[in-house]
Amino acid sequence: MTQQPINDTFLKACRQEPTDYIPVWYMRQAGRYQPEYRQIRKQYSFFEMSETPEVCVEVTSLPVTQLGVDAAILFADIMTPLKPIGVDVEIRSGVGPVISNPIRTKQDVKRLGELDPESGVPFILKAIQMLTQRLSVPLIGFAGAPFTLASYMIEGGPSKNYHKTKGLMYADPTLWHALMEKLGAMTITYLQAQVRAGAHALQVFDSWVGALSAEDYQTYVAPIMQKIFNTLKQTTDVPLIYFGIGTGHLLTEWDKLPIDVIGLDWRTSISSARKLGITKTLQGNLDPSLLLAPWEVIEKKAKEILDQGISQPGYIFNLGHGIFPDVQVETLQRLTEFVHHYTKKGGNK
Numbered sequence: 638m639t640q641q642p643i644n645d646t647f648l649k650a651c652r653q654e655p656t657d658y659i660p661v662w663y664m665r666q667a668g669r670y671q672p673e674y675r676q677i678r679k680q681y682s683f684f685e686m687s688e689t690p691e692v693c694v695e696v697t698s699l700p701v702t703q704l705g706v707d708a709a710i711l712f713a714d715i716m717t718p719l720k721p722i723g724v725d726v727e728i729r730s731g732v733g734p735v736i737s738n739p740i741r742t743k744q745d746v747k748r749l750g751e752l753d754p755e756s757g758v759p760f761i762l763k764a765i766q767m768l769t770q771r772l773s774v775p776l777i778g779f780a781g782a783p784f785t786l787a788s789y790m791i792e793g794g795p796s797k798n799y800h801k802t803k804g805l806m807y808a809d810p811t812l813w814h815a816l817m818e819k820l821g822a823m824t825i826t827y828l829q830a831q832v833r834a835g836a837h838a839l840q841v842f843d844s845w846v847g848a849l850s851a852e853d854y855q856t857y858v859a860p861i862m863q864k865i866f867n868t869l870k871q872t873t874d875v876p877l878i879y880f881g882i883g884t885g886h887l888l889t890e891w892d893k894l895p896i897d898v899i900g901l902d903w904r905t906s907i908s909s910a911r912k913l914g915i916t917k918t919l920q921g922n923l924d925p926s927l928l929l930a931p932w933e934v935i936e937k938k939a940k941e942i943l944d945q946g947i948s949q950p951g952y953i954f955n956l957g958h959g960i961f962p963d964v965q966v967e968t969l970q971r972l973t974e975f976v977h978h979y980t981k982k983g984g985n986k
């Protein structure tokens with residue numbers, strides 16, 4: 638399968654190699670903020686879109702051509718690999734995943750199947766193969782991390798406090814670790830298959846693990862994350878990115894993991910992470926809400942973040958979380974152009 642020659646600035650930054658400018662992409666760069674996405678979404682359910690390779694390719698590619706970003710991220714969801722292992726999930730617009738058979742007992746965990754990517758998610762592998770023949774930038778594959786997946790599986794949908802999830806974790810550690818093992822194995826299999834299909838980098842989204850203290854993260858989650866990243870490091874050669882929301886208190890733990898990039902939300906500045914002695918490449922971390930502010934306000938904050946990021950090799954500009962529906966395409970086009978122009982070596986500031 639011939640792969641397109643790609644602009645590898647993003648991959649160089651992941652590996653802390655010098656780059657001519659700071660690469661930029663955005664979490665949730667495909668979504669309802671785009672009129673073209675909304676037009677397609679009228680004809681399909683979310684899963685129909687992401688499970689039809691031709692549509693997935695179109696939706697994944699749109700932000701690359703429209704915004705000029707330096708990486709594409711596969712249009713799927715963190716719930717995608719759960720459907721073939723027996724989780725009854727639907728995606729409700731503006732809400733997110735809703736699960737009709739939540740995990741409550743040991744039998745529920747035992748009932749979960751094993752992921753066979755070729756039969757479980759063939760559309761993912763096909764879409765990745767099609768994308769790598771077409772894209773001019775690297776393609777990021779991704780998965781949800783076990784804690785974040787478990788939070789949906791146990792709560793039955795989005796949650797603010799994760800009481801049921803953490804309650805089960807504290808009340809039945811054996812059951813919790815059995816669930817972590819199952820989800821960890823699925824994540825490894827799923828991400829290895831994405832790399833075999835052609836993904837150039839992998840991001841693991843642990844959006845909700847910030848709900849745990851550093852001590853509980855160590856006890857209940859760190860072992861499975863160590864296993865996931867160790868296995869991926871031993872079996873693939875692509876950069877690994879680990880992202881979470883409100884996870885600033887876990888940074889020193891994450892810096893010990895065999896990963897290449899840490900994704901920060903807006904609460905922890907790049908410079909304070911560096912002061913903590915974090916040596917990994919950093920990715921982030923403009924507060925997405927700023928995208929609703931006047932351009933002067935956005936530019937000022939973006940400059941602050943970029944000045945911190947360019948202070949040493951290994952930095953990728955992103956938001957601190959995903960784009961949301963109220964954001965204007967034009968704002969993101971202007972921000973992408975600004976990041977490239979402001980950081981291009983020798984560019985007039």
Ligand SMILES: Cc1c2[nH]c(c1CCC(=O)O)Cc1[nH]c(c(CCC(=O)O)c1C)Cc1[nH]c(c(CCC(=O)O)c1C)Cc1[nH]c(c(C)c1CCC(=O)O)C2
Binds near residue numbers: 683
């Ligand atoms: C927690 C989480 C989920 N999904 C994801 C996370 C981790 C990242 C994050 O924290 O945002 C990850 C995700 N979800 C989606 C992507 C594809 C990449 C991209 O969007 O550019 C990625 C990387 C598509 C999607 N996944 C979903 C949408 C919105 C779908 C729609 O209603 O059309 C998209 C584009 C649905 C979804 N799926 C989920 C939520 C919370 C929602 C609701 C989002 C919303 O309604 O705005 C679970």
